[in-house]
Amino acid sequence: MAPLAKLVLACLMIFLSLTLTRNSEASSGGIATYWGQYTEEAEGSLAEICKTKNYSYINIAFLNQFGSGQPLGLNISGHCNVCDGNSLSSCVRFGKDIEICQSMGVKILLSLGGPYETYSLSSESDAEDVANQLWETYLKDNVYDGIDFHIENGAPLYYDYLARSLKKYGNDNNKTVYLSAAPRCLYPDLYLGRAIYTGLFDFVWVQFFNTSSACQYDSTTGDDVLMISWNAWTTLIEAPGKLFLGVPASSDVSGYIPPDAMNHKILPEINETSKYGGVMVWNSYYDLISDFSSSIIEYV
Ligand SMILES: *[C@@H]1O[C@H](CO)[C@@H](O)[C@H](O)[C@H]1NC(C)=O
Ligand SMILES: *[C@@H]1O[C@H](CO)[C@@H](O)[C@H](O)[C@H]1NC(C)=O
Numbered sequence: 127m128a129p130l131a132k133l134v135l136a137c138l139m140i141f142l143s144l145t146l147t148r149n150s151e152a153s154s155g156g157i158a159t160y161w162g163q164y165t166e167e168a169e170g171s172l173a174e175i176c177k178t179k180n181y182s183y184i185n186i187a188f189l190n191q192f193g194s195g196q197p198l199g200l201n202i203s204g205h206c207n208v209c210d211g212n213s214l215s216s217c218v219r220f221g222k223d224i225e226i227c228q229s230m231g232v233k234i235l236l237s238l239g240g241p242y243e244t245y246s247l248s249s250e251s252d253a254e255d256v257a258n259q260l261w262e263t264y265l266k267d268n269v270y271d272g273i274d275f276h277i278e279n280g281a282p283l284y285y286d287y288l289a290r291s292l293k294k295y296g297n298d299n300n301k302t303v304y305l306s307a308a309p310r311c312l313y314p315d316l317y318l319g320r321a322i323y324t325g326l327f328d329f330v331w332v333q334f335f336n337t338s339s340a341c342q343y344d345s346t347t348g349d350d351v352l353m354i355s356w357n358a359w360t361t362l363i364e365a366p367g368k369l370f371l372g373v374p375a376s377s378d379v380s381g382y383i384p385p386d387a388m389n390h391k392i393l394p395e396i397n398e399t400s401k402y403g404g405v406m407v408w409n410s411y412y413d414l415i416s417d418f419s420s421s422i423i424e425y426v
């Protein structure tokens with residue numbers, strides 16, 4: 127074959143393989159959710175929700191006690207009635223569920239914070255101590271894939287030190303410690319702005335709900351404000367983070383976007399941004415009731 131023909135053929139094959147991959151994988155993003163704040167009867171076990179295959183990332187909510195010298199306290203009491211809050215050995219089945227999820231390719235992150243008043247970092251060294259506690263209890267032996275920052279109370283300081291310190295434990299031990307953050311949509315976020323500015327976060331699921339009408343979807347005025355806000359986040363966020371649109375799975379929560387608007391208006395637009403990572407659905411309990419994820423998953 128003539129060199130030019132070979133070149134044309136090669137280009138054609140590359141082009142074809144690219145378009146084929148694109149088509150066979152209609153969706154380019156993943157769905158993240160939060161699990162752990164309801165009873166086992168209400169929201170199902172962790173393994174059950176992983177087996178739906180609707181989710182790529184699950185945040186275990188919440189590790190709601192940490193900082194200022196406190197022992198870590200995990201509150202998934204609706205699931206583990208013998209759980210002492212810290213050791214997974216008293217939550218044996220839960221630990222197994224995490225392994226089942228991971229074997230299916232779902233990343234499991236431990237979510238710090240939530241709507242509680244029982245956490246706060248008091249200094250740089252306090253942040254480093256908390257990183258050490260998290261490393262020793264939850265990360266060193268590969269239990270969790272990473273840590274989610276869902277901070278909405280307490281002092282807004284030192285979360286950047288916590289992020290740096292957690293990444294350093296990972297780097298020093300050849301383990302990837304994923305970091306994610308759930309800031310509210312007004313930019314920059316009071317609690318997480320500084321931490322995100324370190325550029326260390328792998329996933330940022332912005333909460334475009336239950337917050338300000340200045341940045342979330344509005345059922346009467348539509349998506350103008352939401353899109354302006356999304357574009358601000360994509361422009362301003364530090365690499366290497368992937369950005370997720372955080373939306374409620376329940377129409378009772380402000381900022382709710384009906385699946386039809388998600389699929390035909392919003393997702394086809396935001397999926398073109400280079401930092402697009404997918405959608406965060408708040409939360410797995412609402413999702414079970416509304417089946418929101420199932421109705422958007424093909425478009426995510
Ligand atoms: C754990 O979470 C439940 C449900 O949100 C809450 O009622 C309870 O006060 C929390 N317990 C602690 C010790 O934080
Ligand atoms: C991490 O990996 C490097 C290079 O592969 C190796 O030299 C080092 O000993 C490893 N460190 C640990 C803590 O495993």
Ligand SMILES: *[C@@H]1O[C@H](CO)[C@@H](O)[C@H](O)[C@H]1NC(C)=O
Pocket residue numbers: 241336379
């Ligand atoms: C909305 O935010 C408030 C705190 O600002 C919190 O207490 C409440 O649980 C949130 N509601 C939902 C549905 O997320």
Ligand SMILES: *[C@@H]1O[C@H](CO)[C@@H](O)[C@H](O)[C@H]1NC(C)=O
Pocket residue numbers: 152153154393394395397398425
């Ligand atoms: C974005 O979504 C549209 C509509 O679902 C799809 O045609 C397009 O290929 C998607 N873009 C990317 C980059 O995945």
Ligand SMILES: *[C@@H]1O[C@H](CO)[C@@H](O)[C@H](O)[C@H]1NC(C)=O
Pocket residue numbers: 178179180413414419420423
């Ligand atoms: C999502 O999960 C629900 C169960 O909660 C299931 O009925 C549905 O088939 C799942 N959707 C997909 C696309 O896997």
